Amino acid sequence: MDRRRTYRPHRSCQPELEPVTKGSGGNMSGKQQRGVAGIIAGSVISGALVGLVIPALGFDFSISGFIRQEMAIKLSDKENQANNQGNPFNGRDVPLEPLGLDLSTLGGVNNLLGSLALPALTDITQPLFGSALTLPPTGRRDVRTAKNDYNLFATRVEVNMAAMIDANWSARLTVRGYYDWNVYDDNSDTNYFETQFRDGGGGTPLEYAEKDFMIDLPVATVDYTNGPLFVRIGNQQIAWGEAIFFRVMDVPAGLDYRRHLIFEPAIEEYGDKRVPGLGIRASYQINSEWEVEGFIQKFEPTIYPNPHTPYNVVPDQFTLHDRYDGYADNLWNVGGRIRAQLGNLGLQFIAVSRHNPDGVIRWTKSGVDRDLPVLPGSGAAMAETPFEVDQQNGVKSQEEWYWYANSIRLNGTQGLNAAVDDFQPATGSLTAYNVGQSDALARGELDTFFWLSGGLRGHIERVFPYENVFGASVNYVFDGEPGSFLEQLIGRIELTYTPNRTFTNPTLGQKFIKEDQWSFAAVAEKWHRWSEDFPAAYLVLQFIYKNGSDIFDVGTRHLSGYGSTSTSPPHGTDYSSAIAFAGFQPSPSLEWKFEWAVLYEIDGGMLIQPGIRWKPNDKWEVNLYSTIILGEEDGRSALAVVDYADEVGLRVTYQF
Incomplete structure (x- = not known):
């Protein structure tokens, strides 16, 4: 069997269920109670068993951990527009102009019918194709908007x-369990954690996932240590960067966005996000000044949130096929x-x-053999197109598309052209055509097919191109006057170069964009004591x-897709x-x-995140913080897509 064709479909491929309203804080079900209890008990028991066995073997052993309740409370009534329950076109009748008419x-x-030598109508009626070929032509999304x-x-x-x-020898093991209580108001039986990557749904080889945990x-x-030599073998996270929000030198690993996207406290520097992988990492201290390090690690991709989940980033009208299983599951990075x-x-x-x-x-290609309602037998051709x-839950109008x-x-217009040109002759057999640079023709063609179909779902795939990254950094510790701001100030510059890097084309065309990429960061950081009455504060400024x-x-979206509006390319x-x-200031x-x-995007948006931590003793910690996003909808801000996520975060932790 050709494994390339045996991928597990994304949940958005599957039939939509009836709306499921779980509310925002309803009573916990017995299944939920058992689920979270099982995760906690399983993690603690496994640690306890290891803790009993290893000391019996004569090894020095330590065990620690924590249990944490995490929540993010919304500060606005905005819903994630990537989800069908947050689609701004829900419940709207959008007029269509098929053929631009x-x-x-x-x-x-009747003017159209007359030009085709067809009899005139005495009134406008609704034909027999569900939401397809309605008169007057209307794209209506009969989908409920949620309130979370x-x-x-x-x-x-x-x-x-x-x-x-x-x-010389030591070992480390971390068991992590994460359970989502699914208290959200959505329109489906949402899968929060399972991926397409492997059997068991896990995002990595040493992960087991189901839809809610x-x-x-x-x-x-x-680990093996012998004088200047250090070797680490096994599943590990390799972190080479120290930047907040940004990743310049931190290139060995992808990120896992499933748990809270990027909205944990930024000061934690992606500590919970890096995707671990099986590998070997070794370093050698040549002398007191120079050290060399190398690694070889199994490739593991970045994990994006699933459809319908609160922080989903791929619009639900599109099915994303991750080409990992059978394509990239035996690749290695060095x-x-x-x-x-x-x-x-x-x-x-x-x-x-x-x-x-x-x-x-x-x-x-969608691979879905389903006829256009007005063209019996067209399903085979549709399966060879991206729709x-x-x-x-498909796209209903050119207005929604743009x-x-x-x-x-x-690019809405050139995205249509790429879908037509790259999947000939199937698209041509359905009378789809390239509109050139004409937005008006594109809007007419799109409305025609949305009218004939009653809604179209797009299919896209993610592939993982090979690239080489070269980088250098220099940092300097300043010797200022004692007590001055320059005392122990650290300045750092980081630079990476990726030749001929592959970028997503804003057309989603088969031909990717290739371009040399430079990434640059300038950082100043310092521990500074403002007063003898307070401990030193940590401060970091980055560009x-x-x-x-x-x-x-x-x-890896190319910047040529920036600068649009919903009515202009x-x-x-x-x-x-x-x-x-x-930074932070202890009491x-x-x-x-x-x-x-x-975080301030030059010519873009802003993210503001104040917070406070309370640690009354060595067991308990409470972390309260807020995330406020100001993302301008002018096509220039990377933050605009998450402008809905204004929230207050609360984490209550018990450490043991």
């Missing part, structure tokens, strides 16, 4: 174990770096040969510049840049910690 009146319809109070309501448990076997081993390693500390001067050089974990996206008939193209930084793609790199931009300022007793993070 106004058929909203009896006279308009929460973006997140989940329980996490982690158990960390370490064993010192002898003077996941259990994994983010760390499962054996890389190395050289580090030096020459007095106050630090140097670092990296080279990584990898497959882009974020992937690039393009149209793909399937979906009268429930609104979403602008939202996710695509980032990238060409080719935006600062977050979701889907993108004009593109040459670069993206942003400034971030973050004199260390019981309280005041945190902040601000």
